[in-house]
Amino acid sequence: MTDAQRCTFAIISHPDAGKTTMTEKLLWFGQVIRDTGMVKSKSGNYAKSDWMELEKERGISVSSSVMSFPYRDRLMHLLDTPGHKDFSEDTYRTLTAVESVLMMIDSAKGVEAQTIKLMEVCRLRDTPIVTFMNKFDRDTMDPFELLDNLEKILNIQCVPMTWPIGDGVDFKGVYDLRTKKIQNFKASKDPLNPVVVDASDLTSAEVKKLVPDALLEKLKSDLEMIEELISPLDSKEYLAGIQTPVFFGSALSNFGVKETLDAISEMSPGPAKREVKLAPYDENAELRTVVPSEKNFTGFIFKIQANMDKKHRDRVAFMRVCSGKFERGAKLYHVRSDKEIKIATPMIFQAQDREIAEIALPGDIIGLHDTGKYQIGDTFTEGEKIQFTGIPSFAPEIFNKVLLKDPLKGKQLDKGLRQLSEEGTVQLFVRHTVNEKILGAVGMLQFEVVKYRLEDEYNVNAAYESYPFTGMRWLKFKNDIAKDKFIRDNANNICYDGKDRACFSVRSEWDLKLVMEKNPEVEFFRNSDYR
Ligand SMILES: Nc1nc2c(ncn2[C@@H]2O[C@H](COP(=O)(O)OP(=O)(O)OP(=O)(O)O)[C@@H](O)[C@H]2O)c(=O)[nH]1
Ligand SMILES: [Mg+2]
Numbered sequence: 001m002t003d004a005q006r007c008t009f010a011i012i013s014h015p016d017a018g019k020t021t022m023t024e025k026l027l028w029f030g031q032v033i034r035d036t037g038m039v040k041s042k043s044g045n046y047a048k049s050d051w052m053e054l055e056k057e058r059g060i061s062v063s064s065s066v067m068s069f070p071y072r073d074r075l076m077h078l079l080d081t082p083g084h085k086d087f088s089e090d091t092y093r094t095l096t097a098v099e100s101v102l103m104m105i106d107s108a109k110g111v112e113a114q115t116i117k118l119m120e121v122c123r124l125r126d127t128p129i130v131t132f133m134n135k136f137d138r139d140t141m142d143p144f145e146l147l148d149n150l151e152k153i154l155n156i157q158c159v160p161m162t163w164p165i166g167d168g169v170d171f172k173g174v175y176d177l178r179t180k181k182i183q184n185f186k187a188s189k190d191p192l193n194p195v196v197v198d199a200s201d202l203t204s205a206e207v208k209k210l211v212p213d214a215l216l217e218k219l220k221s222d223l224e225m226i227e228e229l230i231s232p233l234d235s236k237e238y239l240a241g242i243q244t245p246v247f248f249g250s251a252l253s254n255f256g257v258k259e260t261l262d263a264i265s266e267m268s269p270g271p272a273k274r275e276v277k278l279a280p281y282d283e284n285a286e287l288r289t290v291v292p293s294e295k296n297f298t299g300f301i302f303k304i305q306a307n308m309d310k311k312h313r314d315r316v317a318f319m320r321v322c323s324g325k326f327e328r329g330a331k332l333y334h335v336r337s338d339k340e341i342k343i344a345t346p347m348i349f350q351a352q353d354r355e356i357a358e359i360a361l362p363g364d365i366i367g368l369h370d371t372g373k374y375q376i377g378d379t380f381t382e383g384e385k386i387q388f389t390g391i392p393s394f395a396p397e398i399f400n401k402v403l404l405k406d407p408l409k410g411k412q413l414d415k416g417l418r419q420l421s422e423e424g425t426v427q428l429f430v431r432h433t434v435n436e437k438i439l440g441a442v443g444m445l446q447f448e449v450v451k452y453r454l455e456d457e458y459n460v461n462a463a464y465e466s467y468p469f470t471g472m473r474w475l476k477f478k479n480d481i482a483k484d485k486f487i488r489d490n491a492n493n494i495c496y497d498g499k500d501r502a503c504f505s506v507r508s509e510w511d512l513k514l515v516m517e518k519n520p521e522v523e524f525f526r527n528s529d530y531r
Contacts, residue, residue, distance in 0.1 A: 004070065005270045006363025008077040008320075010094050012122075013104035014112035015083035018134040020061055022104055022251040023080040029192070029258050030076065032069040032350050054452050062087055062449050063425075064094040064303065066318060066349045066365050072265050077365045085114055086443025089394060089424060090303070093376065095121055096391055097302040097320040097365065100128040100268040102260070107133045107140035107167075107248070110149040119154050126241040128269060129156065132260055137250040139168040144225070147246065157243040159233040162259050163222060164248040166215045173210070174248050174256045175199055175219060177226070184210060185254045194254075239269055271363035274322050276379070276386040282530075288386070290323050292362035297324030297332065299360075300388040301378045304370060304423045306457070315419065316347070316367040317374040324382070326360040332380040334373070335387060341380075343368060375499075376424055392529035393497075395474075396427050396440030399467040399505075400447050409460045416458035417450075421498050426450050429472070429503065432487065432494035438467055438505075471506035472497075473524040486522055490515065497528065 011019040055062055061082040068077045079098060081091040095101070101122060105111065122129060133146055141149070147158040162174040165182070173182045180200040187195040187210075199207050202220055211219065237243035245263060249256015271292040277285040290298050303318040326332070331340045347354040347367035360366045368374065377391040404413050417437060421428035426447070427440040441447055447464055454460045472495070477483040487494050487502060493515075495503045504524060506512045516524060525531060 003361070004073055004075045006077060006361065007071075007074045007100075007265060007268050007270065008079075008098045008363045008365065009100045009102060009264060009268055010064070010079040010081055010091075010098045011102045011104060012081055012091065012095070012118045013083050014106070014109075014114040015060065017083065017104040017106040017112075017115075018251045019080055019083060019104050022102070022132065022134070022257065023067065023078060025251050025254060025257045026076075026078060026261050027067055027069060027350075029261050030069040030071045031192075032067070053456060054449060060084060062445070063090050063305065066367075068348050068350060068365065071261065074265050075364075076265065077363065079365075083114055084443070084445060085117070086441070086445035088114075088117065089442060091118065092121055093302050093391055093424065095125075095127065097318075098127070099270065099272050099363070100130065100264070102130050102132060102264065103244070104251075105131060105133050105146070105150070107135050107146055108138060110141055110146055111153040116153065119156075122241065128239050128241055129244045130260065130264055130268070131158070131244045131246045132251070132256070133164075133246060133248045134251050136164050136167050136171050136174075136248055136255065137253050140164075143222070143248060150244075150246075156241070157237070158246045159230060159243050160226060160248070161233070161245045161263060162247050162249070162256055163219070163226065164256075165211055165219055170212075170215065171250065171255070172212075172215060174259065175223075176259055177223075182207075182210065183255070183258065191254045235267060238267060271322070274388060275390075276388050279385045281387040287389075290386070290388075292323050294323040296382045296384065297326050297330075297380070298322045298384070298386070298388075299326070299332075299380045300391070301368075301374050301376055301380075302391060304374060304376055306419050306423055315370040315372070317370040317378075319366050319368055319380065321360045321362050321364045321366065322388070323362055326366075328356065328358050333383045335379045335381060335385055336375070337373065341373070345369060372419075372422075375422060389529070392527045392531070393424075393427060394442070394528075395472045395526040396442055397471060398441055398444065398447075399469040400439045400441075400464040401467045402437055402439060403463040403465060405461045405463060412458050412460045413454070413462060416454045416460055418498075420450055420453060425453070427472075428498050429495035429505070431505075432491055432496070438469070438495060439464075440469075440472055468507060469505045470508060471512070471526075473504045473506065473512070473526065474528050474530060475502050475504055476523040476525065476530055478521055482521060486519060499528075501528070 013019050064081040066079050079094050081094050150158050162176050164174050165172040173184050175182050182197040182199050183194040185191050185194045197206050233245050247256050247260040273289050273291045299319045299321040301317045301319050306315040331342045334341050346357045348357045357366050379387045417428050429438045493505050495505050
């Protein structure tokens with residue numbers, strides 16, 4: 001199994017389409033968990049991937065999580081992402097670590113606002129997409145209408161791989177267009193062994209017993225339409241992100257999930273090549289391509305998560321392996337600090353459970369214990385000075401000042417804010433001269449997570465006051481003299497980000513425009529990669 005080809009993919013969708021439910025079912029069909037709990041259940045039974053207290057309470061995912069399991073001849077790494085737009089930076093970073101995605105659609109609603117945003121991110125890398133039309137146990141749009149909706153809005157060619165028979169209370173299951181079989185979960189006590197109905201002859205007694213006449217007529221005419229109108233799946237077109245294989249079903253009641261998992265394990269790409277910058281890693285740096293078959297190890301950190309287990313109070317950096325082979329106990333070169341670090345206990349994840357990874361190969365996601373040394377975007381090699389690209393911070397749009405309620409907790413607050421900003425939960429800025437701490441976010445829910453986690457994990461009560469900034473720009477100067485002058489002239493608007501880079505805080509677009517006109521030699525960027 002250790003040499004098995006990796007399949008590293010993320011689940012994405014608009015909030016509530018059923019990512020976490022699907023994740024749980026995939027793990028279950030992959031036989032790594034024995035029970036599946038209701039995501040929103042109040043009984044303490046919750047989805048394996050939604051482990052944070054806040055997620056349990058609300059039934060939403062606020063950050064992505066990684067789960068690994070062998071399936072057939074591959075090793076699957078599945079990344080569940082949050083759907084809410086306030087956490088889209090987390091989702092965006094997660095997408096840098098995968099080769100393909102599974103996109104969930106709520107079949108009553110079709111394409112929703114966040115689906116469109118996520119699609120744009122996938123397009124940046126031509127990420128291959130498998131689609132799952134979920135919630136067929138409820139009333140849905142007509143399946144042809146759903147395909148049309150996807151094609152028109154997302155501009156992607158849909159190729160159905162399964163087809164739903166009925167919906168809502170009349171939902172009978174999905175017809176597998178390749179095998180011409182129907183898996184019936186309702187008739188089986190053990191969902192891992194559904195009753196499989198051979199539907200190659202739609203007039204057979206077995207089919208008639210499962211599917212009422214009216215639905216059978218509809219299925220027949222639907223199948224004829226599919227035959228006539230839809231071209232078969234071309235794996236090259238799928239890999240290029242032009243076609244998407246489409247599955248129908250209900251994650252909650254198991255229908256269609258196994259067919260989807262089988263297809264992902266058969267078709268989805270293994271580790272791909274990636275671009276890196278050579279020293280000095282600035283905007284003019286030379287680039288090279290890292291291919292997975294390179295002998296030497298390379299990898300990068302795409303996510304940092306503290307306090308995954310409150311009892312342990314630890315922090316884990318998630319590394320995506322891009323080339324070479326890593327063996328437990330080996331030393332890796334940490335490019336940013338220019339130091340060799342021994343990685344004694346790398347971890348692999350099965351939601352809350354973790355195991356020690358003996359080796360790691362391209363496509364793998366491993367966890368490193370982090371005592372505060374690592375940052376998102378850090379590159380590891382066997383000595384080569386390179387840096388993986390494409391994991392920036394984006395300019396926040398709303399700001400809060402933090403006011404401490406208990407003056408004795410100052411140190412705790414500093415530690416909490418530093419750690420949470422290093423994780424990317426929120427961005428932390430310090431104002432020039434006045435030394436005020438300002439939090440920047442894309443959405444209000446991020447502040448809620450900060451407040452909750454400061455109380456829950458760091459035992460700090462703080463008040464939050466909105467701050468009159470409306471944006472932030474990273475700055476680039478011709479030289480130090482120009483920098484000093486600009487900072488002196490605009491002292492009131494200068495902040496430093498977590499990496500101590502000078503930024504201009506925007507109080508109004510008008511204000512920004514004036515300052516830009518007055519300082520044509522200074523460059524302003526919305527993205528910390530200076531793009
Ligand atoms: N009826 C029905 N409900 C479903 C199905 N799949 C998910 N749900 C319900 O839809 C709600 C949202 O499901 P989640 O899996 O938490 O959705 P999510 O996409 O992970 O949500 P976020 O992470 O917050 O974006 C829950 O109440 C689920 O029980 C389904 O197939 N049928
Ligand atoms: Mg979720």
